[in-house]
Structure formats: structure tokens, C-alpha cells
Amino acid sequence: MSVNPELVGRSFPPTAPYLVGREKVREFARAVFADAAQHVDPEAARALGYADVVAPPTFAMVIxxxxxxQLLAEEDSGIAxxxxxxxxxRFRYTRPIVAGDELVAQLQITNVRPFGTGAMVTSEAEITDAGGAHVVTATSVLLIGGEDA
Known part of the structure; x- marks a missing residue:
């Protein structure tokens, strides 16, 4: 089964709220070698005006x-x-993610482009906080190989 071109424009239900934990931010920062103090030390983050530790920019990938x-679970997607x-x-931030944030994400498929025997699938996840305010838009491109690849 090839990638379903009718995925374009499909939106998925919002995710369950994700509570950003201080230790999760610290673990992620260590894993990506983000050693700036605001990623691990609440006092350093507060000195910069944040309520708690600040997640490295790529942390949005967790959400x-x-x-x-959800996309991978779609039976008609053609994505294996x-x-x-x-x-x-790519990430487009309105504000950084901070420990204590409760975030919800909603995915939309914006493009399916044939590529050889497969396709490139572009999606955007709009990530908002508990008040519904935009935090970050995370854009991913997945390269899906064809079945005979």
C-alpha cells in the first residue's frame, strides 16, 4: 500500500494534556547536551524570568x-x-516550554509528495498551553519508502 494522498488536510483529535516535568526537562537537556543553566537549575531559570526550568527547543518533539x-496508527495512511x-x-515558537506547562497538541497533515516509489509526508503539530495559547508549531517531514524499496 502506498501513502494515501487523501491524508492532506486531515486533522487529528487533540492529544491528552501533557504535564511538562522538571526532571523530564533535565533528562532531555542532558541527552541533547543542552548545558545552559536555565535547563537544569530552577533558580537560574527564575533569574531569567521563567517560573521553572526551560526546556531545550527540541523538547517539543516529545509532545x-x-x-x-496518531498518524502511524491510521489504518488507511499507507505509512509503515x-x-x-x-x-x-522545524519549530516555530511563541514562547519557550517551561516545567509545569500543561500542553496539548493537534496534528494536521499539510502535504503528501510522491518521492521515488514512496512519499514525503509533511505534518504540523500545533502545541498549546492549558489556556489555549500557542506555544510552538512543530513541523515534521517523514520520508516513507515504497514497498519495493
Whole structure:
């Protein structure tokens, strides 16, 4: 089954709220070698005007992954994980993610472009806080190999 071109424009239900924990931010910062004090030390973050530790910019991928799981679970998508490569990632922030944030994400498929025997699938996850305010838009491009690849 090839990637379903009718995915374009499809929106998925909002994810369950994700509570950003201080230790999760610290763990992520260590994993990506983000060693600035505001990522691990609440006092350093407060000195910069934040309520708690600030997540590194790529932390939004943790929340976006919840939406990509929805896409991968779609029976009619034509996307097989074993043929999928995460080809590109972009983030457009309104404000940083901070420990204590409760975030919800909603995915929309914005493009399916044939590529060889497969396709490139572009999606945008709008991530908002508990008050509904925009925090970040995470854009991913997945490269899906064809079945005969």
C-alpha cells in the first residue's frame, strides 16, 4: 500500500494534556547536551524570568511524538514505520516550554509528495498551553519508502 494522498488536510483529535516535568526537562537537556543553566537549575531559570526550568527547543518533539503516533496508527495512511525515516524537523515558537506547562497538541497533515516509489509526508503539530495559547508549531517531514524499496 502506498501513502494515501487523501491524508492532506486531515486533522487529528487533540492529544491528552501533557504535564511538562522538571526532571523530564533535565533528562532531555542532558541527552541533547543542552548545558545552559536555565535547563537544569530552577533558580537560574527564575533569574531569567521563567517560573521553572526551560526546556531545550527540541523538547517539543516529545509532545509532537504523541501526534505522530496518531498518524502511524491510521489504518488507511499507507505509512509503515519500518519504511519511515524522520527527514526534517522545524519549530516555530511563541514562547519557550517551561516545567509545569500543561500542553496539548493537534496534528494536521499539510502535504503528501510522491518521492521515488514512496512519499514525503509533511505534518504540523500545533502545541498549546492549558489556556489555549500557542506555544510552538512543530513541523515534521517523514520520508516513507515504497514497498519495493
Amino acid at each position: 509532537q511524538d504523541l501526534t505522530l503516533q 514505520l519500518e519504511r519511515t525515516v524522520h527527514a526534517e524537523q
